[in-house]
Amino acid sequence: MEHTPDAYELADLELLLSGAFQPLSGFLGHDDLHTVTERGTLADGTPWPAPVTLRLPTDVSPGSPGSPGSPGSPGDEVTLLDPEGVPLAVLTVTEHEPDGLTAGPVRGLGAPEHGPFARLHRTPAQVREALGGRPALVVTMRGPLDDLTEITATAKELDAVIVLLPLSYGEPGPSVVRAALRARDHLPEGTLVVPVPLAPREEPEIDLELREHVATAYGATEHLAGPEPVRIPGPPHRRGLVVFFTGLSGSGKSTVARGLRDALLELGTRTVTYLDGDVVRALLSKGLTFSKADRDLNIRRIGFVAAEAARHGGLAICAPIAPYEATRAEVRELVESVGADFLLVHVSTPLEECERRDRKGLYAKARAGLIPEFTGVSDPYEEPDDAGLVIDTTHLSIEAAVSQVLGALRAGGWVR
Numbered sequence: 001m002e003h004t005p006d007a008y009e010l011a012d013l014e015l016l017l018s019g020a021f022q023p024l025s026g027f028l029g030h031d032d033l034h035t036v037t038e039r040g041t042l043a044d045g046t047p048w049p050a051p052v053t054l055r056l057p058t059d060v061s062p063g064s065p066g067s068p069g070s071p072g073s074p075g076d077e078v079t080l081l082d083p084e085g086v087p088l089a090v091l092t093v094t095e096h097e098p099d100g101l102t103a104g105p106v107r108g109l110g111a112p113e114h115g116p117f118a119r120l121h122r123t124p125a126q127v128r129e130a131l132g133g134r135p136a137l138v139v140t141m142r143g144p145l146d147d148l149t150e151i152t153a154t155a156k157e158l159d160a161v162i163v164l165l166p167l168s169y170g171e172p173g174p175s176v177v178r179a180a181l182r183a184r185d186h187l188p189e190g191t192l193v194v195p196v197p198l199a200p201r202e203e204p205e206i207d208l209e210l211r212e213h214v215a216t217a218y219g220a221t222e223h224l225a226g227p228e229p230v231r232i233p234g235p236p237h238r239r240g241l242v243v244f245f246t247g248l249s250g251s252g253k254s255t256v257a258r259g260l261r262d263a264l265l266e267l268g269t270r271t272v273t274y275l276d277g278d279v280v281r282a283l284l285s286k287g288l289t290f291s292k293a294d295r296d297l298n299i300r301r302i303g304f305v306a307a308e309a310a311r312h313g314g315l316a317i318c319a320p321i322a323p324y325e326a327t328r329a330e331v332r333e334l335v336e337s338v339g340a341d342f343l344l345v346h347v348s349t350p351l352e353e354c355e356r357r358d359r360k361g362l363y364a365k366a367r368a369g370l371i372p373e374f375t376g377v378s379d380p381y382e383e384p385d386d387a388g389l390v391i392d393t394t395h396l397s398i399e400a401a402v403s404q405v406l407g408a409l410r411a412g413g414w415v416r
Contacts, residue, residue: 003056004081007337010088011169011197012052013080017089017108018123020196020217027054029095029103049209050201054091055100078102079109116174122194124217127163130192131219135160138220140211142167142200144179145226148186155188160221162187165214168195171339194218236413237269240310240340242303243405244331246322246384247347248376249362250354252393252401254278256347257319259402264315269416273309273316275302280320290373296327303331310340315414323381341414345405346387351376353394
């Protein structure tokens with residue numbers, strides 16, 4: 001079995017493989033999680049502050065435990081891939097739970113060879129070898145170092161080499177590494193900069209304790225935790241935004257979305273990307289069927305493209321049916337993970353009105369059994385309860401509907 005972990009799990013995987021999470025050599029199971037949560041130790045009594053876990057999605061979870069060849073059995077293996085499909089490691093399963101939690105040791109298949117500042121990456125063993133037994137002042141950073149005086153004085157007092165560990169997880173990662181490189185130019189000669197993709201933990205105390213564990217792995221005689229970054233988001237009209245329309249076929253969502261695109265182009269204040277469901281189907285998702293799995297994949301592809309446009313400050317408009325709550329939530333999370341905003345617009349025109357319109361004749365074909373799994377007829381539409389705007393076009397002109405969406409964008413500050 002092969003599986004691509006999410007970004008958080010991939011970061012933990014890299015630290016497991018490098019030895020930065022010593023004494024951990026793999027992902028934790030339920031027994032370990034209980035003791036970490038209750039007492040701050042692993043099942044064998046080793047102190048450890050935070051869960052390091054891997055979950056397989058339920059739709060790709062292995063079969064019943066004990067079946068030959070099933071990764072649900074102890075001793076079976078799962079190959080862990082990076083987002084480009086390159087094998088990174090093999091997980092030997094020791095525990096697999098129905099909720100997807102999968103535990104076991106990991107074995108590396110090769111060091112990551114790409115990504116920003118890959119040339120700076122070193123394992124803890126490589127750093128300790130470079131130190132050659134000398135004392136080390138290790139500084140972990142999640143943001144710029146405002147004052148280098150304490151670092152310089154402490155290093156002088158200890159006669160120590162300074163090792164800056166910019167914690168390079170996620171979107172702010174490259175900027176933290178750049179800050180470390182700038183700081184190195186003002187620190188004593190021989191200062192090392194080693195990016196470490198340690199994902200932040202929610203509890204500040206746990207995050208600090210985990211940073212100390214990592215610093216120790218990198219040879220710290222003493223550890224200093226740099227200040228947390230203060231991230232001030234830009235004004236809404238400069239932030240990326242995804243306006244995501246959802247509704248039944250024939251609800252008017254595509255027409256309203258096109259009207260919004262045209263209105264924004266006329267205003268000329270935002271860079272606009274328009275991703276209509278039918279157009280995407282003909283190009284980005286050509287060859288996909290209308291099965292639930294393929295429909296979900298289609299929405300994920302739309303979400304990925306929209307998030308990339310929004311990542312760089314653009315405004316993306318999407319208009320798929322998107323009938324499933326879980327998939328819409330995935331898109332929202334994807335967009336927000338790149339620092340952009342997400343506005344869900346539910347075009348709530350009732351099924352009866354959509355079917356009365358039936359401009360494409362799809363409902364008639366679905367009622368005749370010619371289109372299987374058709375949303376609203378033979379497959380459900382899960383109405384959102386988290387929409388930022390709800391519009392029923394039954395008795396509303398397109399111009400009025402577009403005005404309502406523009407009003408929401410202006411009220412949110414996304415359009416001036």
